[in-house]
Amino acid sequence: MIAIYGRAFNNSVLPFVQEVFTVLEQYDTPILVHKQYLDFIIDKIKLPDRIITFQDHKELPDKTDVLISLGGDGTLLDTLALVRDSGIPVIGINFGRLGFLASINKDEIKTAIDAIHNKNYSLDKRTLLSFSSKQGLFGDENFALNDVTIHRRDNSAMMLIHAYMNNEFVNSYWADGLIIATPTGSTAYSLSCGGPIIYPSSQNFVVTPIAPHNLNVRPLIIPDEVSLTFEIEARSAKFLVSCDSRTETVDRSVKITLNKASFHVNLIRLNNESYLTTLRNKLLWGIDTRNY
Numbered sequence: 001m002i003a004i005y006g007r008a009f010n011n012s013v014l015p016f017v018q019e020v021f022t023v024l025e026q027y028d029t030p031i032l033v034h035k036q037y038l039d040f041i042i043d044k045i046k047l048p049d050r051i052i053t054f055q056d057h058k059e060l061p062d063k064t065d066v067l068i069s070l071g072g073d074g075t076l077l078d079t080l081a082l083v084r085d086s087g088i089p090v091i092g093i094n095f096g097r098l099g100f101l102a103s104i105n106k107d108e109i110k111t112a113i114d115a116i117h118n119k120n121y122s123l124d125k126r127t128l129l130s131f132s133s134k135q136g137l138f139g140d141e142n143f144a145l146n147d148v149t150i151h152r153r154d155n156s157a158m159m160l161i162h163a164y165m166n167n168e169f170v171n172s173y174w175a176d177g178l179i180i181a182t183p184t185g186s187t188a189y190s191l192s193c194g195g196p197i198i199y200p201s202s203q204n205f206v207v208t209p210i211a212p213h214n215l216n217v218r219p220l221i222i223p224d225e226v227s228l229t230f231e232i233e234a235r236s237a238k239f240l241v242s243c244d245s246r247t248e249t250v251d252r253s254v255k256i257t258l259n260k261a262s263f264h265v266n267l268i269r270l271n272n273e274s275y276l277t278t279l280r281n282k283l284l285w286g287i288d289t290r291n292y
Contacts, residue, residue, distance in 0.1 A: 003032040006070035016106045018045040023113045072096020077244045085263035124269045126184045128261035144243040146185030151177030160233035174213035195219040228258040
């Protein structure tokens with residue numbers, strides 16, 4: 001059983017979405033499609049007859065073999081709210097730009113789906129962050145595959161963020177905000193703010209300041225079994241907290257605690273690729289434009 005999730009897209013993507021369903025139709029496998037996505041594509045492409053819809057994680061059967069994300073990394077991050085702790089493997093076909101998580105290119109659709117059908121893949125277990133606060137922010141979607149970010153609102157002044165690790169004081173960050181990233185998220189927002197790339201199996205998190213006032217403050221790599229706590233001081237009464245793509249406006253009295261989540265996410269990696277292959281391809285390592 002194959003599940004499909006995606007977001008709205010422009011017409012340039014239509015041929016690739018059509019190819020996904022055309023290839024899937026060749027196999028005698030039930031196809032589940034997210035209801036909102038099906039409503040968007042139903043008049044745009046030719047769909048197989050045997051389609052079942054689902055709307056949320058409660059309607060996604062545990063016996064689902066694979067969930068395919070059609071879009072960029074942001075689309076794949078959306079699927080976490082669907083698979084949660086079920087262990088259902090996720091693979092992303094990249095219709096966006098860089099695509100670290102959605103690593104399958106548009107010209108590899110048939111190869112990828114054939115590999116999924118024949119189970120010619122490995123599972124890449126990725127650590128998540130678990131978010132907690134007395135206010136119950138983010139409800140039962142209080143987890144992040146990429147990062148948790150604390151940042152000021154657009155019209156507010158610099159923040160002062162007090163950080164503690166296992167209740168021991170670490171630092172007070174004068175900055176526009178703070179990124180706490182998993183190894184998966186180390187190639188996302190954290191990287192653009194000067195954070196290091198962390199290998200997925202290294203069992204670390206990284207704390208990366210956003211535009212720190214003190215230039216001697218640098219990203220800090222920590223073991224992922226610790227508990228992190230943050231308290232906020234700011235001129236503004238409100239600030240923003242994000243779990244991946246989900247954002248809440250929060251009162252500065254809120255105390256935030258982060259831990260390693262009790263479950264992991266299974267990302268599918270085809271047997272012809274590795275994490276280092278993805279890094280080289282996406283970051284253009286080893287390519288010197290002076291040679292061209």
